[in-house]
Amino acid sequence: MVFDNLSRGHRAAVRWGSLVEGDLAERGKLAAALERHRVSVVMHFAAHAYVGESVTDPALYYANNLGGSLSLLEAMREAGVDKIVFSSTCAT
Numbered sequence: 001m002v003f004d005n006l007s008r009g010h011r012a013a014v015r016w017g018s019l020v021e022g023d024l025a026e027r028g029k030l031a032a033a034l035e036r037h038r039v040s041v042v043m044h045f046a047a048h049a050y051v052g053e054s055v056t057d058p059a060l061y062y063a064n065n066l067g068g069s070l071s072l073l074e075a076m077r078e079a080g081v082d083k084i085v086f087s088s089t090c091a092t
């Protein structure tokens, strides 16, 4: 199951499984989707990923990437999911 707000993604890119359209900040919706689809492992790629933009608009990145990740972790705890693969960054 793919959970994406499609802000920078494309519906057509979801070629296997289902798409749940939503934002990481919608913790309740995310937790419900994790439970409904019986998710056992999360692979976390939902973030803004442009280094230049992160420098010109750091608040956007702080809110979406840090805030979004915290919301995801809370939703996982709520849904009883305890495994996550975090993609981090190619810049590290």
Ligand SMILES: NC(=O)c1ccc[n+]([C@@H]2O[C@H](COP(=O)([O-])OP(=O)(O)OC[C@H]3O[C@@H](n4cnc5c(N)ncnc54)[C@H](O)[C@@H]3O)[C@@H](O)[C@H]2O)c1
Pocket: 003, 004, 005, 006, 007, 008, 009, 010, 022, 023, 024, 025, 044, 045, 046, 047, 048, 049, 064, 068, 087, 088, 089, 090, 091
């Ligand atoms: N592209 C790379 O080479 C690379 C390498 C290592 C790590 N990463 C990391 O992987 C992650 C994704 O990178 P990408 O290149 O696939 O970016 P991308 O922009 O192609 O994909 C990110 C996806 O996340 C979605 N998204 C963003 N914020 C969201 C939110 N709040 N709620 C729900 N969906 C949201 C977007 O709509 C998009 O579909 C980033 O954290 C990036 O740093 C990327």
